[in-house]
Amino acid sequence: MPIVAGIDCGTSFTKALLLLQEDGTPRVIGKGRTRSGVNVDDAANEALQQALTDAVVDRSQIAYVSSTGFGRYGVGFRDIQVTEITAGARGAHFLNPGTAAILDIGGQCTRAIGTTNSGKVKQFKSNDKCAAGSGMFIQRAAKYLEIPLEEVGELSLRATHPQPISSVCAVLAESEIINHVSAGVSVEDILRGIHESLADRAGALLKRVEMKNELTLIGGVAKQAGMVRAIEDRLKIRVYVPPDCDFVCALGAGLLGLKRLANQRATAEAR
């Protein structure tokens, strides 16, 4: 019964997840999450340690480590690395079998992924060139509005008259947000406007891939209820958000690690 670790080194957070394969379906036995900071390896160790504590297992029990995310090459103790596109698709299919369209909104990058019925990546488009399409936009706006990031999603959901943001640049939008505040627009309406602006950008990416009902939304930003509602409203599409939506890439990496480990062992036995 091997235990495999999937570690997703994102631009903002590093997520680690432990998978146990007994017989049949792999099972998640522990999770850990920490800020990425400057040293990828340190963050990966910290997240993994949290996951070990959560699962009450010893590090020596881990048979295989699979890393993914922007910092995947920085994890010194990895056995293999996979792209966050492949990992995201695999994780999303495990949780929502048959999903054809996946949207991953992360701290500094948004990806639209189109997959086959079996979870293989057919095509993808990502925006990592511009902060306006990523969680960074929300982070900065929340800072300006002096709202804790955890409250953004709920506040946005309560908007009555979402205030459109015309700027497509996160920096120029800041001036616009300041104008909205001084014009007396509610924080709820401003936040929803930001979510809608992100939804529109994500929609443009999805159109270039494949937009099919339903969409599986993953990544840290998917935790914000207002973001999910904005995507449903603007893109007129049903959205499925898996539980632990920010661990989907780590899960996918872990699943791919399990498969790889099984292959290795089968090859070894054949010899």
Next chain:
Amino acid sequence: MRIAAGVDVGSTQTKAVILSDDDGMKILARSLVDTGANVQKAAERAFDKCCAEAGMQTADVGYIVGTGYGRYKIAFGNTQVTEISCHAKGAQFLSPAIRTVIDMGGQDSKAISVGPNGEVLDFVMNDKCAAGTGRFLANAAEVMGIGLDEIGPLSLKATRPVKIATVCTVFVESDILSYLAQGKKGEDILGGVHLAIAKRTVSLARRLNIEPEVTMTGGVARNIGMVRALEEVLGRKIEISPDAHFMGALGAALFAINKLDQSFEFGTWKGDHANRGGH
């Protein structure tokens, strides 16, 4: 002697120029104020300051043209002209051979093809993204903890400019911080930053036919590092007027002088003057 003024209300700074056509066209005064939150007040402050500088009363000015993004908020202006026309007009007036103007302002950037009479033949504009604007450079200066006036000269000292992969103002902040953490020199980081923005701006400008002579206008023209970086990427020399920063206001003032001519001809300018109320 006819006296006219141009007021250019930019997103960051408001500029005014007073012109007289006595003995050839002559700039009598220039003024510069921060735009701040109240656009209308900024226009008034710039205009009053310019009149004081010229040693005249506001009523001595026969015609006022407003330009810039805040031009419709100028309560005392006679008419408005787009900043694109004004930059073209001003640049060609100061240097008749100018055929291309690259205007980098506080929150937008433009490239303008100019005809032999200062008319706009074509233009391209970026007001969607802070890359290529003063806002980007101000942000970079802040992250570096260096004054905005110092980043240009410092960038010229770069020997091994760093590679900047994206030009997003937000992402460049983290790029700069990680280069600082790696111990890269400030000048090399700034060299890379200026080069990245120059490439971005030139790719915008290349959507036009870039004909010589080329000039640069707007507040960013004061940044020598940006001028040199643009020259490097363009592969040609860029003329910089000492009045580059005032080009929009100067162009507006030239349009105002023309209006004054026409008004005299058609005998309507007194009516215009009366309509201006307080001024």
